[in-house]
Amino acid sequence: MAAATTPDHNGLLRFTTAGSVDDGKSTLIGRLLYDSKSIFEDQLEAVESASSQKGIDGTDLSLLTDGLKAEREQGITIDVAYRYFATPKRKFIIADTPGHIQYTRNMVTGASTADLAIILIDARHGLLEQTHRHSFIASLLGLRHVVVCVNKMDLVDYREERFNEIVAAYKDFSSRLDITDIKFIPISALYGDNVVDRSDKTPWYGGGTLLHHLETVHVGADRNLQDCRFPVQYVIRPQTDAHRDFRGYAGRIASGVWKPGDKVVALPSGKESTIDQILVGDTPLDKAFPPLSVTMTLTDDIDLSRGDMLVRANNQPENTQALDARICWLCEAPLNPATRYVLRHTTRDVQAKISEVLYRIDINTLHRVEDDVTIGVNDMARVRIKTASPLLTDGYKDNRATGSFILVDPSTHLTVAAGVVG
């Protein structure tokens, strides 16, 4: 089908960047955009004039990615910002997240849709608490690829020993995490060493540049093609003269490969049927897989609505009203065990209570804190949740779409927590 990638184009890569206030994250992103020629003349002019107004020599590339007025005044990034650039090989979406301690929620948000995380370490300072924090969040949110950029190599005279020390320290720390693919690259975002172009100052470094790695890293295998899960999002019943009897189940494929003729089971009803057609618009597909949005028709008239799920008989999710989960609290008002929250999971909303906080996770040390389990903004915790009606879940490790949920406070309508099952 026309939708597949071509040998010279690797489709879309979503990645997240995290760094502390001064470790050069904005400069690195500015450098990627600038050296890949994704900056327009008028943007560059605006940055040059802002740089000279601030009395900075040369062009401050970090100004390219500063968005809101408040940030310009305070000089820090305070919310997730999305950046776009493309090379002939790939299109990139960057979730640019602030590294400030009180903005853990933004890092979690940015990581939730990413395939890969770039973690910046200042070569002078080595691993800091926030390095641990960023790496833990990447691991918790299921990112299988991490690129550790050891930045400001110019300030340590591009010394190989310093780079190796940091690599060894990070490897030691990350052995406790669940990240399968870690790359280390010595860079200077300020001067562009090993970002887009190879540096002649690091002859001891045999690996590729950051951009080369981003262009070629293979993330397709991260998608779950084994376990068929199709949450019904919307039922299409045109009731026009031309389509009087049409009944289509619209949704985004969470996982698995689907074909017309496949036998399926509707949950929670347990009714069986067979896929008749899989459509995108008016076009029938011979197979469909994540993350396509499709409309399925079945050979039988069974009752199926938003929040239900199509699966295969021999491979079903867990049907449960009690979740073991890790959550990140996103809201200023602390977790209240008496509140009935709305839990949104795939396309289903249920009432939920947090029946037990097992422990809080100190995300700097990764230690469990069991004596103080008050959960406030930016806290991570392991909890038990009871729901008023059943959910169809998989462990987040196996399935990001059916293993994730948010909690909403029904009185303020705010999203108060993000959670992963298992």
Add this chain to the structure above:
Amino acid sequence: MSDSTYNLDHLTELEAESIYVLREVAAQFDRPAILFSGGKDSIVVTHLAAKAFAPGRIPMPLVHIDTGHNFPETIAFRDNLVEQLGARLIVGSVQATIDSGKVQEETGANASRNRLQTTTLIDTIEEHQFDACIGGARRDEEKARAKERFFSHRDDFSQWDPKNQRPELWNLFNGMHAPGEHFRVFPLNNWTELDVWNYILRENIALPSLYFAHDRMCIRRAGQILAHSDHLNLRHEETPEMMHVRFRTLGDLTITGAFESDADTLEQIIDEVAATRITERGGRMDDKRSESAMEDRKKEGYF
């Protein structure tokens, strides 16, 4: 299974995301609407909506805020598209808002109705009690938009609070709201200008003729080329001249900059866009008024 047949090209992945967002709006809201400007982005949104709900009709009306200063080509295109899709069209009129005395028309050479349309938009939302308004804005268009959500909450004064946005995780969009509040929804958030053009080419989507190079009477003002029309107040040193131009975005006649071009096919436009070194909104007078012009208008409830 790491077979590359299971990797989607980026346009297909963006399309899948946008269709998901549009269906989520239909499922979560009682009275959604698509804000239709007649520009290429809102035409692409409408195309995606037709795909999302096929073979049914688009289950929400198209809302056009008519400044009265639109290009006649835009209006003709709009009416034709609505007819083809069997969609419902609601028009909010800036002229009617002016006539009611709620707002005052700007005067002078740079007079524009761009700012006035915010009042008409908010009135139209209130009159029809829309709880979600879908727009074609993209995050790559302008600095203030880089942090925009897919579901962007507005209070009952239609205001956007950039410091207090709901975090948006995975594809779990939270559209819950109190009566009187509403959402702006942006299905094209993750698209770039080039993505939009490549998608228009791939899907063979019809566009107003203004996007293609044509002969037109224009004037030059402050480094820009503006279409000559009855709505443009000429300064005494300005004389209209015939130029071969096209438009990159379509706003009002009075503010949308044209530029000289020979690109009269989609392929030529894509080559031109790929090679061009000025951002899309760089051609719009309304963003140039101050460095944070867009952020200020957004807070007031602009698109």
